[in-house]
Amino acid sequence: MKLFTYSPGGTEIEEEKWTKDKPFVKLPPPSIAVIPLSQHTGAPNVPAVKIGDHVKIGMVIGSTSAPVSAPVHASVSGDVIAIEDRLCPAGNKIQSIIIKNDFKEEEAEFEHVDSIENFTPEELIKKIRDAGIVGLGGAAFPTSIKLSPPKNKVIETVIGNGAECEAYLTTDYRVMIESPDEIINGILIELKILNAKRGIIAVEDNKIDAADLLAKKIAERNLEDKIEVVLLKTKYPQGGEKQLIKAVLGREVPSGGLPLDVGTVVQNVGTLKAISEAIFYGKPLIERGITISGTAIKNPGNYIVRIGTQVSEIIDKVGGLNKKLRKLVFGGPMTGVAQSSLEVPVLKGTSGILFFGEESLEMAPEEESPCIRCASCVDSCPIGLLPVFLDHAYRRNDMKLAESLYAVDCIECGACSFVCPAKRHLTENIKKAKQSILKQRKIEAAKQAAFEKLKQKRLQEAKEKEAKK
Amino acid sequence: MTEDMVDLVVTSAPHVRKKIKTSQIMRDVLIALVPATVGGLYFFGTGHTLGVIIVAVLSTILAEYLGNLIFRKKSTLWDFSSGVTGLLLALVLPPGSPYWMVVVGAFSAIFIGKIIFGGIGSNPFNPALVGRAVLMVSWPTFMTMWLKPFYWKIGSQSLDAITSATPLNIVKLQSYSALIQQFGSKIALYKVLFIGNVGGCIGETSALLLLIGGIYLLVKKVIDWRIPFTYIISVFVFSFIFGRDPLFSILAGGLFLGAFFMATDYSSSPVMPKGKIIFGIFVGFLTVIIRQFSPYPEGVMFSILLGNAFVPYFDKLRPHVYGVFAKRGGKA
Numbered sequence: 001m002k003l004f005t006y007s008p009g010g011t012e013i014e015e016e017k018w019t020k021d022k023p024f025v026k027l028p029p030p031s032i033a034v035i036p037l038s039q040h041t042g043a044p045n046v047p048a049v050k051i052g053d054h055v056k057i058g059m060v061i062g063s064t065s066a067p068v069s070a071p072v073h074a075s076v077s078g079d080v081i082a083i084e085d086r087l088c089p090a091g092n093k094i095q096s097i098i099i100k101n102d103f104k105e106e107e108a109e110f111e112h113v114d115s116i117e118n119f120t121p122e123e124l125i126k127k128i129r130d131a132g133i134v135g136l137g138g139a140a141f142p143t144s145i146k147l148s149p150p151k152n153k154v155i156e157t158v159i160g161n162g163a164e165c166e167a168y169l170t171t172d173y174r175v176m177i178e179s180p181d182e183i184i185n186g187i188l189i190e191l192k193i194l195n196a197k198r199g200i201i202a203v204e205d206n207k208i209d210a211a212d213l214l215a216k217k218i219a220e221r222n223l224e225d226k227i228e229v230v231l232l233k234t235k236y237p238q239g240g241e242k243q244l245i246k247a248v249l250g251r252e253v254p255s256g257g258l259p260l261d262v263g264t265v266v267q268n269v270g271t272l273k274a275i276s277e278a279i280f281y282g283k284p285l286i287e288r289g290i291t292i293s294g295t296a297i298k299n300p301g302n303y304i305v306r307i308g309t310q311v312s313e314i315i316d317k318v319g320g321l322n323k324k325l326r327k328l329v330f331g332g333p334m335t336g337v338a339q340s341s342l343e344v345p346v347l348k349g350t351s352g353i354l355f356f357g358e359e360s361l362e363m364a365p366e367e368e369s370p371c372i373r374c375a376s377c378v379d380s381c382p383i384g385l386l387p388v389f390l391d392h393a394y395r396r397n398d399m400k401l402a403e404s405l406y407a408v409d410c411i412e413c414g415a416c417s418f419v420c421p422a423k424r425h426l427t428e429n430i431k432k433a434k435q436s437i438l439k440q441r442k443i444e445a446a447k448q449a450a451f452e453k454l455k456q457k458r459l460q461e462a463k464e465k466e467a468k469k
Numbered sequence: 470m471t472e473d474m475v476d477l478v479v480t481s482a483p484h485v486r487k488k489i490k491t492s493q494i495m496r497d498v499l500i501a502l503v504p505a506t507v508g509g510l511y512f513f514g515t516g517h518t519l520g521v522i523i524v525a526v527l528s529t530i531l532a533e534y535l536g537n538l539i540f541r542k543k544s545t546l547w548d549f550s551s552g553v554t555g556l557l558l559a560l561v562l563p564p565g566s567p568y569w570m571v572v573v574g575a576f577s578a579i580f581i582g583k584i585i586f587g588g589i590g591s592n593p594f595n596p597a598l599v600g601r602a603v604l605m606v607s608w609p610t611f612m613t614m615w616l617k618p619f620y621w622k623i624g625s626q627s628l629d630a631i632t633s634a635t636p637l638n639i640v641k642l643q644s645y646s647a648l649i650q651q652f653g654s655k656i657a658l659y660k661v662l663f664i665g666n667v668g669g670c671i672g673e674t675s676a677l678l679l680l681i682g683g684i685y686l687l688v689k690k691v692i693d694w695r696i697p698f699t700y701i702i703s704v705f706v707f708s709f710i711f712g713r714d715p716l717f718s719i720l721a722g723g724l725f726l727g728a729f730f731m732a733t734d735y736s737s738s739p740v741m742p743k744g745k746i747i748f749g750i751f752v753g754f755l756t757v758i759i760r761q762f763s764p765y766p767e768g769v770m771f772s773i774l775l776g777n778a779f780v781p782y783f784d785k786l787r788p789h790v791y792g793v794f795a796k797r798g799g800k801a
Contacts, residue, residue: 011487167485254793254794255790328477370545382791383791409792409793
């Protein structure tokens with residue numbers, strides 16, 4: 001079978017997929033659920049409940065009419081005991097609904113349907129939005145928006161992303177092994193919504209059994225003319241949206257553009273399963289599969305966890321720690337966010353939680369040694385950037401230079417820092433440069449807008465004066 | 470779960486790193502130089518030649534230590550880069566170099582070649598070659614005194630008996646046909662050059678042993694194929710164009726040592742993939758030009774140093790950036 005990949009760039013990472021063969025286990029619901037009102041990229045929700053309200057599983061507890069958003073639902077039944085700002089995995093505080101679980105597990109009514117034949121794309125999109133579905137790969141972009149491209153864009157291909165190129169994480173793999181039919185259903189739903197012809201499920205060749213299973217299921221359902229499974233070379237970051245599109249379709253998403261600019265939509269396989277469940281069972285996104293792994297946790301595995309469960313409760317429920325916890329990472333080790341507290345909740349976009357002991361501090365040392373210009377970072381960048389020169393630019397605070405070196409095109413995959421023999425903080429510095437440039441652009445845009453406004457005002461005044469004469 | 474089980478440290482992603490360090494890279498270079506060094510000792514004896522190697526390595530390490538002290542830098546001794554410079558310098562010196570000259574070369578290499586530019590990673594020129602260039606222009610007699618391989622077996626103490634001109638010297642001073650005559654046939658000449666049983670610098674004579682080290686570095690991914698490959702091919706092609714025997718041209722002199730170990734020096738060579746290719750071709754062209762038209766028989770050292778000076782220009786050859794297309798109306 002042909003192996004698809006992108007070039008140049010990328011690196012081999014140590015996979016450490018210890019939890020590959022551990023089936024999903026449902027974790028008991030938490031005693032307290034902390035549900036942030038903004039778990040997605042886009043406008044935050046406003047509370048739909050008050051303190052003291054009784055909620056059932058699946059009830060909407062936060063929503064907004066802003067288009068780029070996704071509502072949040074109660075993941076446990078019980079009483080709302082507080083609505084306050086809580087620390088979230090990204091490191092910021094977000095207004096959250098705190099529910100005390102009464103362990104009665106009362107569920108709101110979910111609407112089952114047997115076929116999508118009689119639904120229009122708009123109805124399907126509404127169902128997806130109402131279920132609060134966002135991208136489960138980590139970016140948490142509202143799926144309903146992804147599936148509503150502008151009218152002038154034609155979508156030809158839907159790509160199911162089963163690459164899962166991050167180390168440790170095995171949730172996508174488990175979803176592919178345990179719910180292949182739901183993934184196929186998700187692709188079919190998206191094809192109908194987008195009126196697209198071709199579905200592709202892309203899987204890295206270290207998960208060849210998952211690819212074979214999906215291909216078998218597709219053949220059983222006689223869908224071979226609609227959906228195909230392609231194998232990707234195992235390489236980091238093969239599952240990056242831009243890299244995946246280049247590997248599978250041979251096209252590049254324009255700088256600053258979106259996949260729909262090259263006629264495609266990429267969806268994580270977990271998201272596809274969630275879409276299928278939302279449409280067929282009316283099930284909102286109240287729980288998700290998470291890989292719990294790392295050296296400091298006793299029982300690494302794949303668990304189905306309710307949204308809003310805090311890490312402290314997860315540790316207790318999976319059997320505790322086996323050594324002193326020094327680093328807690330939400331997401332994979334290459335791109336994940338280190339946490340400062342155990343009181344952070346699982347969000348819709350949380351694909352894994354990693355627990356590391358003392359050795360992790362040596363694994364990613366703080367101390368840098370001088371750059372030896374070995375060019376490993378240049379060779380590893382999947383975008384074709386020059387991390388070494390971007391790093392220099394950032395250290396000299398020369399943002400003009402950083403901008404001319406395309407700092408804003410950085411996908412923050414971490415490959416450059418990973419390969420650096422001098423252990424320099426390349427990704428971190430490029431990220432900072434990128435943020436600074438984007439901030440500056442915003443300021444410039446605001447200045448321009450203010451200037452335009454003033455100009456209009458002056459013109460108006462001049463006109464009035466003219467009229468008076 | 471108890472409180473003392475948790476003491477969280479927050480750092481920026483990535484939270485894992487490849488298990489590779491600068492010192493490991495330098496160690497790999499040292500390992501790759503072992504065959505050529507052993508070959509040098511085999512051909513030129515374990516007496517004075519070994520002394521030259523030891524003096525060079527110890528002097529560069531001492532120079533690095535003093536440099537760190539004077540410029541109040543954190544110690545860079547344990548990255549082994551000064552040791553690499555010392556060994557490389559020794560390998561490009563004639564076997565009969567006086568020890569005091571080796572010391573001067575080593576201090577020149579580290580101080581003029583490296584420390585004053587900011588130490589490891591900041592040197593625009595190859596330090597070992599800077600050291601050699603200083604010696605070359607200061608003491609040309611010592612730097613062109615070539616002991617014959619196995620000179621101690623000759624049984625004579627006279628300089629004339631135990632020294633000889635290098636093959637490239639013979640080509641420069643006499644002619645290529647005279648050289649072939651001396652070795653009997655072209656094949657015999659190639660064989661001698663490939664094995665290394667011929668006069669020259671300590672570590673440069675054996676193309677075979679250098680090739681073994683070079684392949685080790687390529688396999689270990691310490692060096693990129695682009696510079697050595699294009700450099701050697703470039704010398705081959707330009708030698709052919711200028712009417713020199715191309716195969717002889719790549720086997721003779723210091724080309725293999727230069728191509729695998731000198732031109733690939735990280736800090737003084739381009740980081741851009743395309744830049745590396747142009748650099749290799751450029752340095753190869755200069756090598757042939759110097760060999761053909763200058764009074765020097767060999768051009769590897771000066772051509773690499775000249776090529777180093779152009780590296781900032783070669784590094785302007787940026788790779789394609791994903792999604793950035795040079796089309797009208799597009800983002801600049």
